[in-house]
């Protein structure tokens with residue numbers, strides 16, 4: 001992993017190697033961190049963070065689900081994110097903010113524990129690679145919505161994601177595809193999923209999945225391009241019979257899917273996916289002023 005100079009750590013920018021926590025912290029023991037993943041891109045107007053406000057909103061929502069009182073306002077966290085990118089002087093990369101229950105009396109109920117906050121960034125290229133992804137239908141199902149807040153980005157949820165992606169990559173696949181507790185298609189370990197059938201774009205509704213910000217952005221872009229987008233419960237059969245399939249995520253961006261288990265899909269990179277992928281790339285690189293509202297330029 002390529003590191004950077006500074007991490008914003010509880011109000012200060014400190015050297016990367018000094019942003020440390022005590023081993024007796026609640027989040028490490030119980031998975032109670034609220035975190036985010038954002039990307040920033042090199043544009044003609046300098047580095048630009050994609051959907052910063054939406055990510056900070058979801059970060060604070062995840063913290064709220066954990067009853068965590070983050071000791072900074074939205075405006076302060078926003079500014080801290082911008083400063084972290086600026087001070088590290090890299091043109092594009094990934095941003096990882098986290099809020100956690102810190103060192104204190106250790107028991108499951110984190111009453112009165114201090115809350116720590118860190119924001120790091122580093123260079124990070126393509127996540128799923130350049131070829132179309134091959135997905136393995138996971139033997140692990142996506143967490144049940146009555147066990148936790150499945151639309152929040154909470155560290156403990158990623159035990160489920162980690163087991164699924166590990167199983168998939170060990171079997172030679174690019175990524176896992178998890179079903180929900182009713183057997184409907186949910187999402188990848190770190191991506192939402194879309195299919196295209198007869199010109200209509202379908203994606204699973206919110207309920208058991210993470211409310212992806214790339215998902216939301218791509219739905220808007222698709223509608224702006226004139227496509228009909230339908231949020232609907234999907235079965236694996238629907239993907240196998242679809243004309244195209246793709247994943248969305250901060251890490252994965254817009255990534256075409258070409259195979260589910262042993263079955264090759266109709267298109268490895270279909271025309272609608274290619275169009276949306278291109279459109280998304282134009283937007284994140286600040287090539288369309290209409291979507292500047294989604295970009296925070298780091299001057």
Ligand SMILES: Cc1ncc(COP(=O)(O)O)c(C=O)c1O
Nearest residue numbers: 190191192210212213214249250
């Ligand atoms: C489980 C899961 N689903 C979907 C996504 C995609 O969400 P976003 O587009 O906000 O990165 C992510 C990544 O954050 C994820 O971890």
